[in-house]
Amino acid sequence: MQTAMPRVVAGQSGTSEHELRKRFSAVSGWRGGLDLLGHWLAIVAVAWAATTVGHWAGYVLAAIIIAGLQHGLINLTHEAWHRLCFRNKRVNDVVGAWFYCYPVGMPYYHDRRRHWDHHRLIGRHDDPDWLNYSNDGRVPASRLLLFLGGRLLGSQLVVSVYNLLINRRARIEVQPASRDQRLPSPAAELVRVVACQVGLIGFFALIGPWWAYLVLWVWPLTGPASVFIAIRAFAEHASEDDDAPVDERLYDFSPNPLEAFFLSPCHSGYAVCDVASEL
Numbered sequence: 634m635q636t637a638m639p640r641v642v643a644g645q646s647g648t649s650e651h652e653l654r655k656r657f658s659a660v661s662g663w664r665g666g667l668d669l670l671g672h673w674l675a676i677v678a679v680a681w682a683a684t685t686v687g688h689w690a691g692y693v694l695a696a697i698i699i700a701g702l703q704h705g706l707i708n709l710t711h712e713a714w715h716r717l718c719f720r721n722k723r724v725n726d727v728v729g730a731w732f733y734c735y736p737v738g739m740p741y742y743h744d745r746r747r748h749w750d751h752h753r754l755i756g757r758h759d760d761p762d763w764l765n766y767s768n769d770g771r772v773p774a775s776r777l778l779l780f781l782g783g784r785l786l787g788s789q790l791v792v793s794v795y796n797l798l799i800n801r802r803a804r805i806e807v808q809p810a811s812r813d814q815r816l817p818s819p820a821a822e823l824v825r826v827v828a829c830q831v832g833l834i835g836f837f838a839l840i841g842p843w844w845a846y847l848v849l850w851v852w853p854l855t856g857p858a859s860v861f862i863a864i865r866a867f868a869e870h871a872s873e874d875d876d877a878p879v880d881e882r883l884y885d886f887s888p889n890p891l892e893a894f895f896l897s898p899c900h901s902g903y904a905v906c907d908v909a910s911e912l
């Protein structure tokens with residue numbers, strides 16, 4: 634995977650950084666619809682193929698492909714947080730919440746607030762996403778492998794459930810003071826997340842055994858997708874120096890198609906979007 638800083642990309646293409654930001658933040662309704670349909674049709678097709686074939690190897694292959702598509706849903710959630718999926722704000726938020734965010738177990742409005750704080754505080758130790766790209770727990774290489782191995786086995790699910798049930802808060806929580814009281818509360822969003830999971834169980838029970846929900850949805854999400862996301866979130870802003878300033882923490886990536894599918898779906902490899910965001 635090749636990397637470059639945003640201003641280098643802008644210079645190479647003969648386009649100013651401002652023009653590049655404007656181009657990347659233009660909203661295309663047809664592209665938004667294509668992303669929505671493309672991801673869900675692919676998920677349905679892959680799940681249906683695995684349950685029809687019924688071989689364990691087919692389930693494993695399907696789960697890994699679905700993990701890439703789930704990463705895509707998460708990156709589309711990011712686009713929706715920035716109102717970049719659809720021009721109509723209501724359509725943008727309904728699709729972002731119900732078709733992208735809740736199916737992957739995340740609260741849309743709560744995490745949008747958190748993400749906006751991330752943009753404001755990026756590179757600082759009080760950035761709510763700091764734990765995603767700091768060097769804590771990632772050196773030496775054996776600790777990194779242990780971390781990624783743990784992710785593959787579902788450690789993030791364990792931590793999230795522990796925080797929710799025992800600490801009664803999200804893994805990365807927004808301060809109540811910065812929460813917009815007109816928006817659904819985290820508890821209300823949790824109900825919506827559960828409703829989506831019930832719908833997904835129903836879907837899997839319809840096309841095959843009900844436990845396909847665990848093998849083809851829960852495991853991909855909490856195992857391989859969690860690893861793909863950890864790599865992407867770290868690579869986006871990591872630095873060997875934990876005190877490096879923000880302008881040394883924004884990277885563009887030029888992934889090959891396989892890397893793009895699993896590690897930076899939906900063109901998420903362009904850091905210029907991070908500095909371009911209209912919040």
Ligand SMILES: [Zn+2]
Nearest residue numbers: 711748907910
């Ligand atoms: Zn963003």
